[in-house]
Amino acid sequence: MFVYLDDTRQLGLDCFAHLAPRRGIAFGWTMVPRGVEGAVDIAAGPDAPCAILHASFHERPDVAIADPRDSVVQGFTLVFELPEEPPTELVLTLNAGEALIRADMLSAEVEHALPKAVAVRAWRINLALLRESAQVPELAPMLTHQNRPLGAFADWLAAMPAVRGRATNYGRIAEAEALQAASGEVLVMLRAEGALPPAARIDAAAIGWLRTAPGAPAEPRLLDFAEWHGARLPAAFAGYGRIGGPLADRLQAVEVLVHAEADAGEEVWLRCHPAPASVPDLLDAACRATATGLAVPVEAAGSAGLALLREVIARREAAFAPMLRAFGRVAAAAAEDRPRTALLLGADDPALARLFHVTAPIFARHCDRLLLMGAAADDAAQAFGAARRPEVLVGEAAAEALRLASGTSGLLALDAPAFAEAVIADDPDAAFTEVLSGAELARLLALHTVAGCAPSLADSLQRLLRARQAKGTARHFAPLPRNWSNRHAAEPVHAHLERLWSAGAATTPAEAAAHA
Amino acid sequence: MPDAARSVCVLAHSHPDFSKGGGEMAAHREFAALRAAGRRAVFVGACETGTNYAAQRPIETVMPHGEDDYVFSFAGMAEDRLAWDDPWQRRLLVEFLAGLGSDVYHLHHYWRIGVDLIHDLMAARPDATFVVTLHEMLAICLHHGQMVKTRSRELCRRESPLACLACFPDQTLERFAFRKATLLSVLRRFDHVVYPSAFLQARYEAWGLAGRPASVIENFLGDELMAEPRRAGDPHRMAPRFGFFGQPTPYKGLDVLLRALPLALRENPAVTLTVFGADREDVLRLFPMLETQIDDAGANLSFAGRYDAMDAVALMRSVGWVVVPSVWWENSPVVIQEARRAGTPLIVSGIGGMAEKAEAGVDALHFDRGSPVDLARAMLEAADPATRAQYGASLRDVIDRAAFLAALDHAFAPAPRAAAPRAEAAE
Numbered sequence: 001m002f003v004y005l006d007d008t009r010q011l012g013l014d015c016f017a018h019l020a021p022r023r024g025i026a027f028g029w030t031m032v033p034r035g036v037e038g039a040v041d042i043a044a045g046p047d048a049p050c051a052i053l054h055a056s057f058h059e060r061p062d063v064a065i066a067d068p069r070d071s072v073v074q075g076f077t078l079v080f081e082l083p084e085e086p087p088t089e090l091v092l093t094l095n096a097g098e099a100l101i102r103a104d105m106l107s108a109e110v111e112h113a114l115p116k117a118v119a120v121r122a123w124r125i126n127l128a129l130l131r132e133s134a135q136v137p138e139l140a141p142m143l144t145h146q147n148r149p150l151g152a153f154a155d156w157l158a159a160m161p162a163v164r165g166r167a168t169n170y171g172r173i174a175e176a177e178a179l180q181a182a183s184g185e186v187l188v189m190l191r192a193e194g195a196l197p198p199a200a201r202i203d204a205a206a207i208g209w210l211r212t213a214p215g216a217p218a219e220p221r222l223l224d225f226a227e228w229h230g231a232r233l234p235a236a237f238a239g240y241g242r243i244g245g246p247l248a249d250r251l252q253a254v255e256v257l258v259h260a261e262a263d264a265g266e267e268v269w270l271r272c273h274p275a276p277a278s279v280p281d282l283l284d285a286a287c288r289a290t291a292t293g294l295a296v297p298v299e300a301a302g303s304a305g306l307a308l309l310r311e312v313i314a315r316r317e318a319a320f321a322p323m324l325r326a327f328g329r330v331a332a333a334a335a336e337d338r339p340r341t342a343l344l345l346g347a348d349d350p351a352l353a354r355l356f357h358v359t360a361p362i363f364a365r366h367c368d369r370l371l372l373m374g375a376a377a378d379d380a381a382q383a384f385g386a387a388r389r390p391e392v393l394v395g396e397a398a399a400e401a402l403r404l405a406s407g408t409s410g411l412l413a414l415d416a417p418a419f420a421e422a423v424i425a426d427d428p429d430a431a432f433t434e435v436l437s438g439a440e441l442a443r444l445l446a447l448h449t450v451a452g453c454a455p456s457l458a459d460s461l462q463r464l465l466r467a468r469q470a471k472g473t474a475r476h477f478a479p480l481p482r483n484w485s486n487r488h489a490a491e492p493v494h495a496h497l498e499r500l501w502s503a504g505a506a507t508t509p510a511e512a513a514a515h516a
Numbered sequence: 517m518p519d520a521a522r523s524v525c526v527l528a529h530s531h532p533d534f535s536k537g538g539g540e541m542a543a544h545r546e547f548a549a550l551r552a553a554g555r556r557a558v559f560v561g562a563c564e565t566g567t568n569y570a571a572q573r574p575i576e577t578v579m580p581h582g583e584d585d586y587v588f589s590f591a592g593m594a595e596d597r598l599a600w601d602d603p604w605q606r607r608l609l610v611e612f613l614a615g616l617g618s619d620v621y622h623l624h625h626y627w628r629i630g631v632d633l634i635h636d637l638m639a640a641r642p643d644a645t646f647v648v649t650l651h652e653m654l655a656i657c658l659h660h661g662q663m664v665k666t667r668s669r670e671l672c673r674r675e676s677p678l679a680c681l682a683c684f685p686d687q688t689l690e691r692f693a694f695r696k697a698t699l700l701s702v703l704r705r706f707d708h709v710v711y712p713s714a715f716l717q718a719r720y721e722a723w724g725l726a727g728r729p730a731s732v733i734e735n736f737l738g739d740e741l742m743a744e745p746r747r748a749g750d751p752h753r754m755a756p757r758f759g760f761f762g763q764p765t766p767y768k769g770l771d772v773l774l775r776a777l778p779l780a781l782r783e784n785p786a787v788t789l790t791v792f793g794a795d796r797e798d799v800l801r802l803f804p805m806l807e808t809q810i811d812d813a814g815a816n817l818s819f820a821g822r823y824d825a826m827d828a829v830a831l832m833r834s835v836g837w838v839v840v841p842s843v844w845w846e847n848s849p850v851v852i853q854e855a856r857r858a859g860t861p862l863i864v865s866g867i868g869g870m871a872e873k874a875e876a877g878v879d880a881l882h883f884d885r886g887s888p889v890d891l892a893r894a895m896l897e898a899a900d901p902a903t904r905a906q907y908g909a910s911l912r913d914v915i916d917r918a919a920f921l922a923a924l925d926h927a928f929a930p931a932p933r934a935a936a937p938r939a940e941a942a943e
């Protein structure tokens with residue numbers, strides 16, 4: 001609906017909808033003469049003003065002005081109170097100096113379907129409103145409107161191009177890649193088909209899907225980045241973010257809404273579903289600063305990628321190293337009884353079922369409960385079926401038991417290949433000698449989260465045990481078997497991971513004793 | 517309990533009524549020898565026929581096949597036949613075997629029996645003595661136990677994970693370790709390990725089975741073959757007559773022998789070769805490139821076709837020398853035993869079980885494995901009647917029943933249970 005008084009006084013009402021039983025929301029715009037302070041109010045009758053609970057304003061470049069020197073346009077979002085009884089009259093009034101302009105909010109010309117109205121708004125305004133909705137209590141119902149995930153924003157977000165992990169060809173973006181590490185970090189790389197102008201910029205918001213009650217569906221929530229670093233590289237937009245805070249532990253999945261603007265008005269919007277990635281994968285992607293099929297070389301793109309990598313590394317170390325050092329101090333001080341729960345990692349091969357079938361009594365000697373983890377854990381667990389001892393847990397139950405043991409009872413840690421080697425050496429008991437106290441286990445889980453080099457916890461356990469047992473050159477961080485996108489990335493990444501893995505590690509028995 | 521009174525269950529990977537491999541023949545001959553000596557013995561053998569039938573129609577897991585003679589279906593086993601996919605069928609077989617109440621369980625092989633079954637049977641019968649005869653090297657080598665490299669066909673001298681990975685690049689080091697640990701864990705629990713050759717013993721002990729009670733006991737050929745006459749033959753007539761016995765597989769070295777024949781004929785036209793076990797067409801299917809050599813040999817080369825295993829000793833007496841030119845190790849080849857039984861000396865590749873069972877200078881002439889030139893040299897030497905006479909005189913006979921049973925009694929002696937790791941592992 002659009003109410004015209006003259007070229008300088010106009011009122012646009014894009015939407016009026018119920019937000020809650022006695023709450024209404026309205027979007028629109030006002031035009032008043034330059035120098036005049038416009039004011040809006042809402043009433044359900046002559047003596048029934050509706051209190052405006054929240055108002056926010058934004059630019060509306062889409063509204064044409066006859067002469068910008070004479071008038072000013074402003075968009076608005078209003079949340080207001082509604083009378084107890086459904087109103088028969090509802091009027092939006094713009095006080096434009098000496099003139100009043102009224103719009104009938106109940107008119108059929110006004111859009112009353114909130115998701116539909118949001119979907120047709122400028123996406124930049126929607127992103128701002130989405131952020132506001134997460135912060136302003138009066139707007140919170142926007143996120144739960146009609147009990148839909150993402151509420152009134154659902155239709156808009158559904159229309160946004162989705163990138164699942166990696167995709168190609170969005171306007172001048174040749175490759176879009178989004179990765180997420182278990183540490184709550186996300187990386188978005190939009191690699192352009194050529195050089196980007198210096199003014200290009202990137203913005204992003206994170207939507208976290210949070211675990212709620214067991215069995216209940218995850219619930220979306222706009223999350224604050226604990227830190228965000230958006231950068232324009234010579235031929236790519238880069239965004240590195242870290243999700244922190246109390247909600248991070250409940251995070252099941254994350255989406256990143258990305259808004260990149262190469263030139264004024266040339267926008268790319270993407271709804272990225274980051275692919276799970278190990279920390280090395282994430283760091284490698286950060287230094288991959290050009291699209292694979294770049295037709296024309298872009299000067300210094302490689303250096304810019306390495307600079308971004310160093311920036312990310314610096315931010316990671318600032319965020320994670322103090323935490324790891326703290327875990328190390330606690331772990332060194334821990335002294336607990338020998339646990340009767342064993343954690344066996346690396347159960348990735350169904351061939352293990354045979355080995356466990358014939359060695360189940362050995363496990364029963366050493367533990368009452370066995371947590372099996374790995375791709376074939378389910379299959380391998382069946383091998384213990386007939387023996388009844390130890391109790392074997394896999395999947396969620398094993399993960400939960402691991403969480404419980406972390407920081408409390410600790411456990412015996414062994415990995416499947418090492419157990420096999422001990423059997424071959426005719427000394428299977430030797431596989432059960434690695435005790436991880438609750439504190440050490442907590443440190444292992446933290447290390448795996450922020451500096452894990454492979455999806456499997458087995459790799460992190462092997463690194464931890466190697467560091468614990470090794471001397472001399474073997475103390476160095478074991479290199480990662482991978483092809484780097486930029487060969488110069490190998491050194492800083494390895495050095496970074498080594499620093500994290502050694503943060504809080506007692507390097508000698510004397511140091512361990514000193515910590516204790 | 518005196519050894520002679522202990523009952524024995526001979527459990528084998530096959531039954532000679534359905535296949536004629538050396539292992540199952542040896543197992544069944546042991547069963548027959550025990551019974552002939554008045555011992556209580558039961559034979560239980562895997563049966564491929566029953567297994568194939570089980571794929572289409574229900575069939576009993578264990579079926580009687582003769583007096584104290586049973587066969588079982590291994591349809592519930594995993595594809596590699598080293599363990600059972602179907603624990604129900606495994607349990608049926610374990611219950612049957614445990615229910616036999618034997619004092620001794622003598623297993624021939626673990627393939628088609630299953631390490632998991634062995635583990636369960638040991639747990640079900642902790643009081644029994646368990647003995648295994650390791651007829652070949654499947655536990656050590658994924659390449660059908662041959663210890664021959666998959667790509668180059670070079671001989672492999674020692675198992676190592678990285679060497680195995682070179683032969684099987686699609687496998688993982690972890691999987692090799694899991695497999696070895698599983699097999700070793702079970703094999704170490706046997707009270708006694710029997711090896712048909714010292715060569716096999718050395719390979720298994722180098723692999724990890726050292727330090728366990730073990731002995732080398734030659735396979736027994738059976739009373740029927742032991743009753744065959746043993747004749748050295750006329751060296752002048754027999755010296756240039758050579759025979760090959762067996763299937764023309766890529767590893768038996770028949771191609772080496774067929775390449776050596778024209779070289780030998782060039783210097784001694786009296787040399788003849790008879791191939792027992794294959795027709796000309798069988799050979800050409802496998803070695804089409806040898807057609808010229810075969811044709812050129814003319815009447816000096818003949819093909820006798822397939823033969824019955826029980827006729828082998830008699831057929832060997834028709835030639836002056838039995839040639840065993842295998843290009844792989846051969847663990848304990850029955851053909852060598854049969855030749856020795858027949859009184860016919862041998863020419864063998866100088867490696868593995870062949871070199872051991874056909875002793876150079878006593879039973880056989882040795883030649884360099886895979887070398888037609890060296891084989892031709894040995895054939896020419898052998899074609900000399902004086903050489904034939906010398907070897908005909910020195911050639912050793914095979915183990916007789918009394919010696920065989922005595923060796924078994926030693927292997928079957930009850931182990932001091934406290935010293936047996938099995939009791940703890942199967943608790």
